[in-house]
Amino acid sequence: MEGQVITPPHVELPQSGGTNYTQWTQEALISRIRHLESSLETNLLNSEIKQDSLTILPKSTAKPDFDFSRYTSRLIALKFAYIGGPYQGLEYHFGSDTPFPTVEEKLFEALLKARLVPPKTYYHPDGSIDTTQVFTSGSTAGIEDIGKWVDLDSWEYTKCGRTDRGVSAFGQVVGVRVRSNRPKSKPEEILGENALVEDVDDSSTPKGPIEPAETDDETPEFEDKDELPYVTILNRLLPSTIRVLAWCPNPPENFSARFNCQARTYHYFFTNPPAPHNPGEQPRVLDIDAMKTAAKYYEGLHDFRNLCKIDASKQITNFKRRVEEADIVKVGGVTPVFSLEPCETSQRMLERRPETYYFKLTGSAFLWHQVRHMVAILFLVGQKLEKPDVVKELLDVQNMPTKPFYNMADDRPLVLWDCLFDENEVKWVYPELNRAKPSSREDVIGSLWELWHNSNMDAMLSGGLLAMVYGQQETRRKRETVERNGDLAMTGNDNSNSSNKKKVRDSTWIVDGSPMQTSFGKYVEIVKRGRMETVEVINRRFAARKSEEWRQKWSVEAKRERGIGDMTDYDHDE
Known part of the structure; x- marks a missing residue:
């Protein structure tokens, strides 16, 4: 009888609604258990819940903390x-x-x-x-x-x-x-x-x-x-x-913060001069006018493959992006914390303080690290290592189909300044900010003031220390000049031209937006440098390392067959 399902004898159900198993025989009970096990297995097989997709976590008798x-x-x-x-x-x-x-x-x-x-x-x-x-x-x-x-x-x-x-x-x-x-x-x-x-x-x-x-x-x-x-x-x-x-109570139906955005504006801040100089020497300042000229060449619809980092995981083939505005803007109203020339009058300090600028860039979408590559080229133009026309050459992918080797600018000064939407569709509500308790986290103005105050105090202290060091070096330099002139008057020997004078190293200092400049060897123009491989080769090499399943879904060929475009679905922001 093993394996045979025996129909249990009819037993009158008690009032509680349960089955009274006390009158069942042992064989009937075993058959009943097997029948229930078989039914349970069938139900599990027919269930929509897939065993392999479940995440196994320890069972808990605790009730959900919020309904x-x-x-x-x-x-x-x-x-x-x-x-x-x-x-x-x-x-x-x-x-x-x-x-x-x-x-x-x-x-x-x-x-x-x-x-x-x-x-x-x-x-x-x-x-x-x-x-x-x-x-x-x-x-x-x-x-x-x-x-x-x-x-x-x-x-x-x-x-x-x-x-x-x-x-x-x-x-x-x-x-x-x-x-x-x-x-x-x-x-x-x-x-x-x-x-x-x-x-x-x-x-x-x-x-x-x-x-x-x-x-x-x-x-x-x-x-x-x-x-x-x-x-x-x-x-x-x-x-x-x-x-x-702020918050928007009623965005349009099927709102997407990414695809409903009409334009994005970035600011990249930098100082001029961009790095410290030796006391007694003229600071190395950037040519702002040349940078402005070069920035304007970015405007319009261009192929920016030579001004971004190639992300092979996205298998991008379309690198055209439209830039609505590109300019160099001076930041005004900043109180100086130190002067480039110590012991000057207040007016002279205002004239000689480091100036602050930002590169303003507005466009619909950007490629990976595109902004930082664009800024790096502008810095080379500002240092007069490149002419403004280098931007035109990089954008001409017919004559320059592959990207030259060069470093992008530092990340810290870059800010996603604003994301622009249709004002009729996305209406921002800015709550009152003066009702929060002082020193509380929801006090936006207070918390930002604290952040600024601490940073500003650090800037004043470090700026004052920097000014003091410049002053000490200036005093030392003047004293050495007087002593050298005295020796020259007494002996007629000019020690400044002695063989002990340090040899100047044949190298180039490159501005990248970080606090200190980077030293390289003899500078090589962008158009004369080595080049990366073509986008097609980079994409194919990456796809070859992936699984067949991945290639059938995300490779350049697969995306083309499915009609997926780079501009809308797979573009990167900075």
């Missing part, structure tokens, strides 16, 4: 700023450790801590939901392994422009669906936000998800002024180097 089904949600846009120095760029890297946290890591952490977005749901192999708490160490601590709680798809999360390590942003924009104070419509209040109509005992009602109410009577009135104070909530949880500035 998002009790609230409505809405898609909003956030405008925020950050100082890039302490971060490993904007984008969070799932599954990889970075030396510094990313800006998105801190933003995701704040969104989760504020319960503005739901954590990602995980299932056990048996289909039950894992209820492990997101905040195992309390709400004030960081979130351990934050990547497993991030669900960009359900959050409808999009970002405008990616910035790399060290790069700052003053007008970054993201779109995200967040918890709202909006009351639920009447059907939602009765059934629950995600309830099915089939749960209601009404056979005449069609089954399926609840549709939004079509009449105004079904949805209570709600004004955005009664909404959750998103800006204040997030600033309370974010570090002082990341500040949310």
Whole structure:
């Protein structure tokens, strides 16, 4: 009888609704167990839950710490700023450790801590939901392994422009669906936000998800002024180097912070002179007029393959980008902290202080490290190592189809200044900033003042020390000049031309935007330098190292067959 399923004898069910197994024989009980096991295996095989796609986590009896089904949600846009120095760029890297946290890591952490977005749901192999708490160490601590709680798809999360390590942003924009104070419509209040109509005992009602109410009577009135104070909530949880500035309550339908953005503006700051000089010598200043002339050649639609870093992982073939504006702008109203010539009058100090400029660049989209490559060429022009026409030569890909070898500019002075949208579609709401308690994190003005004050004090102290050292060197130089002139009058020997004079090294100092210049050997013009391989060769070599599955989906040929364009889907921002 082994393996044969025996139908158990009919037993009258007790009032509790359970089966009374006390009167069953041993063989009948064994057969019943096998029958139930067989049914369970069949149900699991037919289930839509795939065993290999489940993340196995320890079971927990803890209840979820927040019930998002009790609230409505809405898609909003956030405008925020950050100082890039302490971060490993904007984008969070799932599954990889970075030396510094990313800006998105801190933003995701704040969104989760504020319960503005739901954590990602995980299932056990048996289909039950894992209820492990997101905040195992309390709400004030960081979130351990934050990547497993991030669900960009359900959050409808999009970002405008990616910035790399060290790069700052003053007008970054993201779109995200967040918890709202909006009351639920009447059907939602009765059934629950995600309830099915089939749960209601009404056979005449069609089954399926609840549709939004079509009449105004079904949805209570709600004004955005009664909404959750998103800006204040997030600033309370974010570090002082990341500040949310505004929010857009009603972005257009299917809003994407990336694709709805019409233009992006970058500023790259630099000083003139760009580096310290020896006391008694004239500072090496940049030729601003020549840089302005060269910058204007960037404007218009051009192929920038020689002015970016080739990202073979994206298999890009179209490097044309449109630049709306490119210019060199002087920063005014900056109080000097030291003079290039010590012991001068106040007016003379104003005239001799290091000046600050920025390269302003506006365009619809940019390639990887494009801005920093463009700035590097402008610095060479400003040093008179290259003529402004070198920009034209680099943009002429017919005569220069491959990129010459040269270094891009430093990352720290670069700022994503603003992301521009249609003002009729994206209307920013800037909350009042004078209601927060002093010294609190949500006090945007106070926290930024503290950041500026500390940095300015450091600048004043270091500037004063630098001025003192310049003064001491100037005094020493004058004393040596007097002594040398005295020796010359007494002996008639000019020691300044002695054989002990140091030999000047035959090298070139290159400005790259960092605090100190970089020393190279004899300078070689850009057009005479060695070249990289063609874009086609770089793309093919990268694709050859990838799997066949990857090549069938992402190679240049596969993308061309699927009609995927580089300009919209796979362009990089700085």
